[in-house]
Amino acid sequence: MMAEYLTALAAVLAAPFLGGILMGLDRVVSARLQSRQGPPLVQPFYDILKLFAKRRMAANTFQMISVSVYLASMVLSLALLVMGQDLLVLLFILALGNIMLILGGFSVKSPYSQLGSQREVIVLLAYEPLLVCMVVGTYILTGSFSAASVFGLERPLALSMPAFVITQTLVMAMKLHKSPFDVSASHHAHQELVRGIYTEFSGPQMAVIELAHLYELVLLLGFIVLFWHTNLVVGIVLALACHAAVIVLDNVSARMTTRWMFGFTWSVGLALAAANLAALYATGPLPR
Amino acid sequence: MGLIDIARSKSPWILHFDAGACNGCDIEILACLTPVYDVERFGIINIGNPKHADVLLVTGTVNKRSARVLRNLYDQMPDPKAVVAIGACALSGGVFHECYNVLGGVDSVLPVDVYVPGCAPKPEAIIEGVVMALGKMQEREHARKRGAA
Amino acid sequence: MGLLEPLLKISPLTLAAVLVFSPALFGVVVFAVRTKWSRKGVVTVAGWVLTLAAITVFAIAFVSRTALSATLPAKAAPWSMIVAGGDLALLAAILVIAVRFRSAMVFGVALVQLAVVLYAELTGGHAAEAAPSVFIDWLSVVMVMIVSVIGSIIAVYGLPYMKEHERHLGIDEAGSHRPGFFLTMLVFLGAMNGLVISDDLRWVFFFWEVTTLCSFLLIRHDGTDLANTNALRALWMNTLGGVGFAVAIVLFGAHAHTYSVQALLRSPMGAAASLPILAALACLMFAAFTKSAQMPFHSWLLGAMVAPTPVSALLHSSTMVKAGVYLLMRFAPAFHGTQLSNVLAIAGGFTFVATAFLAIGQTNAKKILAYSTISNLGLIIACTGLNRPLALAAAVMLLIFHALSKGLLFMACGVVEHGIHSRDIEDMQGLVNRMPLTTLIMVIGILSMLLPPFGVLIAKLAAIEASVHLPLAMGMLVIGSTLTVAFWTKWTGRLLASEPGAVHPKIEHLHVMYFVPLVLLTVGAVAFSLAVFPLLTELVEPAVTQYYALVPGAAGGVDLSTDVLAVPWLLVFGVMATAVLAPVLVARTRPDEEVGAYMCGEQIETPNGSGFITVAEQSCSLSIRGHYFERYVGEDRHTLWMSLVAASLIAGMFGSVAVR
């Protein structure tokens, strides 16, 4: 028990550094794809530190609550994942953070952040079923929702649930606000809604959000590592490959509409998930 | 130099406002973002939102219409922040100086930290202006800290 | 323990009498003595009496750890005659109403019910005397607590509400309809208590019909045309459900030869049940679907929102609709392991998804709440259909948490409605600046329906975990839970959308009889979520265990230890509470400076709040609206086909009996 908590603590402390480097890598790779040199690898840390040191300007106090809960939910989700806890609970704690951020965006009567939040609600609706379906898939295989039980499997998840590697990549693109799914805010500087849902968060609040993003990135990649638990090196390579796919997708595609995104994930995404789940139900060791 | 100072100097986010330019200066600013100059090397991002920005780049003359907007944008930027005036117009009104609606350069409305002359200035000059502005911003922040302490 | 010993000496029958009759007696006093103060006093006292009685029941159950049961001597009175007389009197009342309001629908349905009831009376002679027998197990305890405590809180809240309500309508004290209103309300509470503690189905049916009639009276309270129409719709639908119930009674009498629920549950049930018994169970499900306003019968509950808010709060949170799901939970062991049970799960799951979907397009706060109630009841029904210990535990938890949160939300809505004279959530935009206290309570209420670590969500997760063996139901639960996020988030977003600069609003004054009930339920919703573990081990687990003792082959105790419940919820709670409180309490995280929204530098102040300058130096005030996707989720586009699907699922329930 104690050891579990200590591992979780270590992960929580290490995650921002790992996430920052990965995020920096993301920016460098994106720049190279655009034949630019790009920022230093540690750029995300500079950004976050600088934002923390800015004056605390806000439209209301709720914004600060919203970002702090957002960060807390990311940190907690990561801790729960490391502790091998229930994945379903983890997803909803993750959703809690996103919902609070959306409410923070809604809390200012500002055209851009309101529209951004409105769209973010749809983004949330678009990816949430995919995530839950993935967790259900692991249940069919292991008979348990806990992340720890995945380690009891002999076959890597990626082999029994290949479609979910694709859906997880899509989910990652949506959660990181990458093209073509960057409808509510863009991962890059700005788009037609300025900074969308983030428009009204400034200084330290933005820093908290960026920090939470680092956790989110590590968490999303952690999910994918779980797909090849038998050999963590392969798992990490798989996760990085998915991340690379997201970056390439980001650079080769244009932003699509909210409606397209929703239609796409609920048709193609859910069809993939359903097909894979059906196969698992047919063959899986679910106790009946 | 503390960690924060380093971070500040490595991550200037830009808000660009055209107060009434001929667009010549604007194009040079955009040129800074292209692969040739790639200002993201220095952590510079054109953020487009005063609430996230550190440095305000103003091009063009300030006229009666744009003065209020310029002021508003500046007020929405959280401290510490810096202002860079770019091009002859932003410095003094330039070729539009005698126009009926022109108030003058950016300094008729805002405290300007760095003046980048030229019509239009070269991208290298613009980048150097931003770097200089960062230095002044740091100095001001340090002075404020000392004053407070 | 020693202190509680005397409690055990209290006869269950005495308690039952207090729970069932004391509200009615107090109601009569309120009706007879028409002064403002007596009304306030008597309703409050009635609330206290009910609450104390419920707590006593809980304490006894807690100490004795067994179900309480007692029966009045069969010879003491002609019980069968009494209950039959009661049924017939109720039907007569319904028929009179049908004639008075010229409603052919109500008249027809009531006639059918009359025929069935008469048939039952004439053929059921061989059954035992219908002596009132009380059976209070943990499920009943939970229900009694919900009905009596939350019901009383709502009744007390109704005092200032109805006063203000009548002031709006221009009714003075002399012509006040309030005495009748509180009489009906209290009788309603008593009948609900009777329904959940009676063991004889004939008595359950009697109380069932009393709630039908009371709800009619309460819905039509304002007497407008709309109120009459909607009340009549509620009446015919629930009377139709009553027909189903009566048919079930006839079938049970003829084929199981007993009306005692406990005896029925101990007779061959589930896979071993004969066809007529299964048909009887399907009839009970039908009855429960009408009462719990499941699709296609959901329209009566939507219509019921014309009633004053305390009525809505009562119908939605603690009474009426809970009677239907209670009946299903009571009979769950009887259809354990049948195809019928699976179809029930699908039917409940369908309503869960469909109404969550329809709620997205609504701007009327009460309608959103109504859809959400129907949706949650669908979820509870799906849980009973899933029919596993974990699912039943989820159902019991949902029963409790939903009652708390929904009661709270309706009452808060009522306060807001009196404050801003609208129930449209667009008009609630920026309510945080106008009524910060109520908004805070409302937001807590909404979040407690939606987010971890609050109880409703924990129960929902447990339900999803329990549903993996029925993929279709699971798909419905997953999608339904996702859709739920949309309407709650958008509503909360409207509430919080504040004008910058108005960040330090004045806290509004609330009537003490608004304030106390609201705070009680808020604290309840949070405290019960915090105490989810004790609640689970002390209340839910015994309820589920005694339940599965009745299922053949599952009697070896119930294991609720699942992954959802293994999560360190207290840690989650702690972290989240810190995250919420830190920005409020720690000065370093509070804003240094407050600024307006970014509007491309064109922002200005206008008389109507913030605005901007547009072309030709025109100033324009900013107005923002939520997006409700009417084109995609509009009621008029979807209600019909959804109702048809739901109706065919109900037909499927009967079909599954035939083909099993």
Ligand code: SF4
């Ligand atoms: S300085 Fe020259 S290029 Fe720049 S805006 Fe003025 S006229 Fe145009």
